[in-house]
Amino acid sequence: MSNAYDAMWEKLNLDLEAHEGLLGVLGQFYGDIYMSQQGRLKGMEYMDFVLSEVHGLRIKELQDAKASGRKVIGTFCVFVPEELVLAAGGIQVGLCAGAEIGKTEAEKVLPRNTCALIKSFVGFKLARLCPYIESCDLIVGETTCDGKKKAYEIFADYAPLYVMEVPQMKTASDRALWKSEVLRYKEKVEEITGNKITAAGLKDAIHLVNERRRVLQRLNRLRAAVPSPISGRDALLINQISFYDDPVRFTTKIGELCNELEERVKSGTGVAPEGTVRLMLSGCPMAVPNWKLPYIVESSGAIIVGEESCIGTRNTRDLTEEAGGTVDEMLEALADRYMKIDCACFTPNTERLENIVEMARGLNVKGVIHYGLSFCQPYLMEAYKVEKALNKAGIPMLSIETDYSMEDVEQLKTRVEAFVEMTR
Ligand code: BJ8
Numbered sequence: 001m002s003n004a005y006d007a008m009w010e011k012l013n014l015d016l017e018a019h020e021g022l023l024g025v026l027g028q029f030y031g032d033i034y035m036s037q038q039g040r041l042k043g044m045e046y047m048d049f050v051l052s053e054v055h056g057l058r059i060k061e062l063q064d065a066k067a068s069g070r071k072v073i074g075t076f077c078v079f080v081p082e083e084l085v086l087a088a089g090g091i092q093v094g095l096c097a098g099a100e101i102g103k104t105e106a107e108k109v110l111p112r113n114t115c116a117l118i119k120s121f122v123g124f125k126l127a128r129l130c131p132y133i134e135s136c137d138l139i140v141g142e143t144t145c146d147g148k149k150k151a152y153e154i155f156a157d158y159a160p161l162y163v164m165e166v167p168q169m170k171t172a173s174d175r176a177l178w179k180s181e182v183l184r185y186k187e188k189v190e191e192i193t194g195n196k197i198t199a200a201g202l203k204d205a206i207h208l209v210n211e212r213r214r215v216l217q218r219l220n221r222l223r224a225a226v227p228s229p230i231s232g233r234d235a236l237l238i239n240q241i242s243f244y245d246d247p248v249r250f251t252t253k254i255g256e257l258c259n260e261l262e263e264r265v266k267s268g269t270g271v272a273p274e275g276t277v278r279l280m281l282s283g284c285p286m287a288v289p290n291w292k293l294p295y296i297v298e299s300s301g302a303i304i305v306g307e308e309s310c311i312g313t314r315n316t317r318d319l320t321e322e323a324g325g326t327v328d329e330m331l332e333a334l335a336d337r338y339m340k341i342d343c344a345c346f347t348p349n350t351e352r353l354e355n356i357v358e359m360a361r362g363l364n365v366k367g368v369i370h371y372g373l374s375f376c377q378p379y380l381m382e383a384y385k386v387e388k389a390l391n392k393a394g395i396p397m398l399s400i401e402t403d404y405s406m407e408d409v410e411q412l413k414t415r416v417e418a419f420v421e422m423t424r
Pocket residue numbers: 076077078079115116117118144145146147148284285310341343344345373375376377378379
């Protein structure tokens with residue numbers, strides 16, 4: 001079946017047949033998981049539209065921006081400071097890595113026991129399925145987990161890659177290293193875009209990214225109400241879309257959706273039936289279109305009211321200080337803000353344990369589901385300490401280890417249902 005965007009995708013060297021298959025599966029999956037929900041907010045129509053145009057209109061916007069001289073930079077990790085790209089007139093997109101469609105291709109170059117997220121981004125590139133990757137003038141990797149670090153060495157043979165060094169600890173020398181990496185990246189962004197980052201440009205960019213974080217914080221505060229006015233699936237989708245939609249438009253649209261949520265909270269309208277168990281997710285990021293676990297949880301008598309994840313509060317919790325006037329003051333503020341990220345790649349990582357307990361208490365949840373992707377050593381190992389910290393606070397935790405395949409859905413559902421009953 002031909003599509004209005006075929007010429008654009010062909011120009012981007014996508015495998016058109018396989019890509020059509022991907023869009024077909026995505027559409028069906030979205031219909032089953034999202035459109036089947038009851039009592040959705042009117043504001044979610046925008047998300048439905050963005051998702052339906054995920055490889056169409058948004059890619060066209062990126063191509064038009066490129067034609068006017070702007071550069072597109074892709075990232076895989078919330079450590080890469082978007083503010084620098086925006087300050088230099090570029091566009092940053094998060095490269096999603098939430099589907100297993102390119103797995104066969106990925107396993108030709110990666111060991112099979114690699115996490116699904118890594119296999120996904122390598123697979124998307126090798127199978128020529130992602131118009132975002134193909135639109136990028138630069139892709140930025142980072143030295144977080146060993147899997148990503150080594151996979152980038154292979155990925156670099158196929159795409160223009162730059163790697164930022166992220167420290168593993170949070171001592172003064174780690175902070176100094178990170179600041180020097182922020183500076184090195186600033187120079188790289190200036191070189192790629194051909195634009196010098198000015199104080200005025202950086203100030204605007206910091207404010208813009210903070211505004212997007214603020215609106216997502218507002219969303220989090222509103223969904224914390226009892227009863228929760230929005231499903232966890234919809235809130236996750238909003239967070240996922242925040243990584244690639246235009247930041248100004250996205251912030252406006254989520255502001256409107258929050259107004260609608262406010263009305264629901266005022267009138268005490270919840271999205272789920274009375275007695276639905278409030279749970280929180282914690283762990284590895286869930287990139288588009290990874291909706292497997294949220295769907296299982298929310299069709300097992302529970303509602304997800306928060307995600308302690310990079311596609312969730314880890315990305316929105318901390319704002320960058322906006323008081324700085326010079327480029328250097330603002331770079332210091334950026335370095336400080338990003339060093340607060342409590343990824344499991346850090347050791348020790350006690351802030352994460354504290355943040356999880358505080359979040360679970362604040363959200364008034366009955367339990368936490370810890371989500372670890374198979375072969376993800378940082379999160380799977382840290383789950384032990386997370387469980388200990390939560391149990392000490394009297395909050396039960398269920399640890400799930402899975403990947404992107406659908407083979408274990410029934411088994412997961414049985415475990416989640418038992419956990420939901422236990423917390424009840
Ligand atoms: S700051 S969580 S986005 S690194 S799941 S690839 S850790 S083996 S994604 Fe992440 Fe940045 Fe940290 Fe956040 Fe490795 Fe684990 Fe795979 Fe992972």
